Amino acid sequence: MAKLTILGCITALLTILGAISSHADTLVERGAYLMNGIVACGNCHNTRGPEGRFVEGMELAGGMVIAEKPFTALVPNITPDMATGIGAWSNAEIITAIRDGRRPDGSLIGPPMPFSQYRGMSDSDVKAIVAYLRQVPAVANKVGKSEYRMELPPAWGPPVGSVADVSTDDQIAYGGYMAGPLGHCIECHTPMEKGRFDFDNKAFAGGLHLPVGPELTLTTANITQDKETGIGAWSDAEIKAAITQGVRPNGAQLHPIMPSGFYASMTEADVDALVAFLRTVKPVVNAVR
Numbered sequence: 001m002a003k004l005t006i007l008g009c010i011t012a013l014l015t016i017l018g019a020i021s022s023h024a025d026t027l028v029e030r031g032a033y034l035m036n037g038i039v040a041c042g043n044c045h046n047t048r049g050p051e052g053r054f055v056e057g058m059e060l061a062g063g064m065v066i067a068e069k070p071f072t073a074l075v076p077n078i079t080p081d082m083a084t085g086i087g088a089w090s091n092a093e094i095i096t097a098i099r100d101g102r103r104p105d106g107s108l109i110g111p112p113m114p115f116s117q118y119r120g121m122s123d124s125d126v127k128a129i130v131a132y133l134r135q136v137p138a139v140a141n142k143v144g145k146s147e148y149r150m151e152l153p154p155a156w157g158p159p160v161g162s163v164a165d166v167s168t169d170d171q172i173a174y175g176g177y178m179a180g181p182l183g184h185c186i187e188c189h190t191p192m193e194k195g196r197f198d199f200d201n202k203a204f205a206g207g208l209h210l211p212v213g214p215e216l217t218l219t220t221a222n223i224t225q226d227k228e229t230g231i232g233a234w235s236d237a238e239i240k241a242a243i244t245q246g247v248r249p250n251g252a253q254l255h256p257i258m259p260s261g262f263y264a265s266m267t268e269a270d271v272d273a274l275v276a277f278l279r280t281v282k283p284v285v286n287a288v289r
């Protein structure tokens with residue numbers, strides 16, 4: 001049997017500790033990359049000032065009001081503040097909130113948090129997001145309760161359980177994972193039919209109405225490959241500029257509710273994958289503007 005010296009034990013222990021802490025570092029790094037990029041929870045959960053601009057020092061501190069006919073949703077504070085945020089929730093409880101849409105007390109979280117998509121988030125990505133959430137500054141900001149004037153379903157689906165990673169080696173599959181589970185482009189860019197997203201007929205065809213202020217309702221763009229009413233005639237560079245800089249080929253600036261400010265920090269490889277996926281989206285004729 002091999003003799004374990006004290007020095008040997010210490011070296012082994014240090015190696016294990018090193019592996020744990022570098023694993024934690026890479027988790028937070030991946031979380032930061034996702035949260036400040038494709039995932040962009042802050043597009044809803046950051047506190048906004050009067051002109052819709054993010055208030056400094058209040059990342060993820062909530063307070064935005066999303067008013068639609070069937071509901072008035074108040075976006076909660078998801079900083080680690082113990083009293084007004086989610087600091088008291090366990091990692092597993094936060095993962096259940098993100099993917100299953102359920103709080104620790106068992107209640108269902110309402111729309112428009114995009115659960116149809118977040119259900120498909122991989123275990124490692126959702127863990128990275130939780131690691132990031134744990135280290136943002138705690139902000140005390142009490143947000144009131146949402147009001148739903150519609151019946152919420154008993155659940156957003158069967159318990160999610162475990163979801164495997166999507167390999168970046170398959171560019172189109174990974175692009176689809178970003179356009180769906182990670183970035184929910186598909187939810188913002190698909191219209192509703194009788195209160196449900198019409199993913200079957202109009203995926204990515206635009207026409208969803210987003211109330212972005214008391215006076216302004218935006219209609220999302222058709223980003224299918226249709227050449228007339230979608231983006232089928234745009235070059236790859238033009239699509240990338242719209243995603244990461246928020247400009248159309250004609251130079252017009254997109255409204256910032258299309259979260260290009262977040263997408264700007266995505267890697268070239270990820271934006272390429274997104275575009276490669278968008279090229280595979282079935283053309284749908286839907287003139288939204």
Ligand code: HEC
Nearest residue numbers: 041044073074075076078097098109110111112113114146
């Ligand atoms: C489209 C807007 C939107 C996006 C994007 C969004 N959320 Fe939410 N989220 C909401 C709203 C609205 C609620 C509250 C719904 C309610 O009151 O039932 C909520 C609730 C939550 C809750 C429950 C908090 C509580 O105290 O009840 C958590 C946790 C949460 N979101 C985390 C996230 C994370 C993490 C992301 C990104 C992966 C995210 N959300 C993306 C709108 C959004």
Ligand code: HEC
Nearest residue numbers: 183184185188218219220221223242248254255257258259
């Ligand atoms: C919060 C909702 C939201 C999300 C999420 C979102 N978009 Fe958008 N997007 C919009 C809106 C609204 C517009 C139109 C803005 C305007 O009219 O100024 C738009 C415009 C666009 C355009 C320009 C199309 C045109 O004809 O002008 C492209 C391309 C686009 N989005 C791609 C994407 C991709 C790819 C993703 C995911 C990585 C995404 N969007 C996520 C809301 C969203």
